[in-house]
Amino acid sequence: MAHDRPVIDFYFDFSSPYSYIASELVDALADRHRAEVRWRPILLGAMFTAAGTGPLTDFPMKGAYSLHDFRRSARFHQVAYRHPPVFPVPTQHAARAFWWLDERAPALAREFAQEVFRAYFNAGENVSKRDVVLELAGGLGVDAAALGEALDGEDVRRRLREEVEGALARGVFGAPYFVVEEEPFWGVDRLPQLEKWLASGGF
Amino acid sequence: MAHDRPVIDFYFDFSSPYSYIASELVDALADRHRAEVRWRPILLGAMFTAAGTGPLTDFPMKGAYSLHDFRRSARFHQVAYRHPPVFPVPTQHAARAFWWLDERAPALAREFAQEVFRAYFNAGENVSKRDVVLELAGGLGVDAAALGEALDGEDVRRRLREEVEGALARGVFGAPYFVVEEEPFWGVDRLPQLEKWLASGGF
Numbered sequence: 500m501a502h503d504r505p506v507i508d509f510y511f512d513f514s515s516p517y518s519y520i521a522s523e524l525v526d527a528l529a530d531r532h533r534a535e536v537r538w539r540p541i542l543l544g545a546m547f548t549a550a551g552t553g554p555l556t557d558f559p560m561k562g563a564y565s566l567h568d569f570r571r572s573a574r575f576h577q578v579a580y581r582h583p584p585v586f587p588v589p590t591q592h593a594a595r596a597f598w599w600l601d602e603r604a605p606a607l608a609r610e611f612a613q614e615v616f617r618a619y620f621n622a623g624e625n626v627s628k629r630d631v632v633l634e635l636a637g638g639l640g641v642d643a644a645a646l647g648e649a650l651d652g653e654d655v656r657r658r659l660r661e662e663v664e665g666a667l668a669r670g671v672f673g674a675p676y677f678v679v680e681e682e683p684f685w686g687v688d689r690l691p692q693l694e695k696w697l698a699s700g701g702f
Numbered sequence: 703m704a705h706d707r708p709v710i711d712f713y714f715d716f717s718s719p720y721s722y723i724a725s726e727l728v729d730a731l732a733d734r735h736r737a738e739v740r741w742r743p744i745l746l747g748a749m750f751t752a753a754g755t756g757p758l759t760d761f762p763m764k765g766a767y768s769l770h771d772f773r774r775s776a777r778f779h780q781v782a783y784r785h786p787p788v789f790p791v792p793t794q795h796a797a798r799a800f801w802w803l804d805e806r807a808p809a810l811a812r813e814f815a816q817e818v819f820r821a822y823f824n825a826g827e828n829v830s831k832r833d834v835v836l837e838l839a840g841g842l843g844v845d846a847a848a849l850g851e852a853l854d855g856e857d858v859r860r861r862l863r864e865e866v867e868g869a870l871a872r873g874v875f876g877a878p879y880f881v882v883e884e885e886p887f888w889g890v891d892r893l894p895q896l897e898k899w900l901a902s903g904g905f
Binding site for chain 1: 761892
């Protein structure tokens with residue numbers, strides 16, 4: 500094995516409510532089992548196209564239920580949640596900024612991801628906007644001018660495209676989606692199974 | 703309130719793997735909170751049409767994951783599971799037989815439902831067949847000739863149609879689907895939230 504500690508690949512989209520809830524839970528879960536989390540923002544739109552599905556809230560009946568369940572699931576997990584005034588939003592700027600940061604300072608990238616999630620699902624900020632993304636990064640001490648220049652370049656676009664293609668190749672079709680040594684878990688409601696998997700080495 | 707004890711309306715389709723897993727768990731959960739379960743077979747096809755969705759296993763990527771997750775979720779909940787050789791199947795005979803029995807002997811109807819689920823998800827029987835349904839009912843002491851006659855008549859068709867329409871009117875779009883005093887819970891993975899709801903009177 501390449502790693503001494505188990506690795507949880509945590510695929511998410513910054514606009515996904517259940518990804519946000521998972522983001523508030525997954526690190527503590529990993530700590531309980533001395534596992535490592537790799538935060539991996541991707542773009543759900545590409546997954547929906549590949550899997551022939553779409554955003555939950557676009558479906559009749561299921562849409563109304565989902566809006567109710569986002570809030571109730573957050574309460575159940577004791578995660579602060581305010582449904583964003585603009586929802587869903589495109590998240591490529593935030594995802595590209597993450598991957599740019601991740602190459603330079605992984606711990607900071609992780610912190611940035613949490614900031615983006617909380618700005619969107621708590622403070623109601625529209626994190627689809629380039630300016631909002633730069634401001635959030637700047638607040639963490641990131642050189643916003645350098646990040647802005649990177650967002651306009653080809654490198655981070657290519658990096659995100661590769662991440663999305665890699666996720667699709669691995670079978671990721673929704674978010675949050677976790678992979679632990681090739682065992683896939685889809686949805687925040689599979690965290691109990693993921694935890695049992697880590698505790699038992701499979702079941 | 704019409705009931706002294708909380709009532710869990712348990713909507714399910716006999717061909718739904720997660721409904722089967724829920725059927726093995728829901729009565730014990732209800733007992734822990736002195737709640738009553740009303741087993742309510744419906745036809746998922748009608749829900750899929752209304753909600754613009756379809757069987758999980760029909761979707762690319764999601765389909766393969768689901769087949770894996772059915773089995774793993776069953777192991778997680780310690781429920782015996784063998785994926786049926788013919789899947790999914792139409793379940794109107796079984797559902798109509800349930801409702802016919804329910805009008806005559808509710809406890810027997812509940813027992814019959816469990817027999818059908820186990821025959822399909824454990825013994826690999828094709829429970830879409832009228833003969834299999836009659837045989838399963840006969841094994842519980844039901845008058846199979848009278849049931850067979852009922853299945854050919856209009857009354858049980860109308861009864862099931864009313865149940866499906868009532869479920870749709872209530873917002874049921876998938877299975878298993880639970881309603882506790884108008885609070886909806888979709889999926890076997892929402893049972894922990896349902897249980898907390900019963901324990902706390904809401905949260």
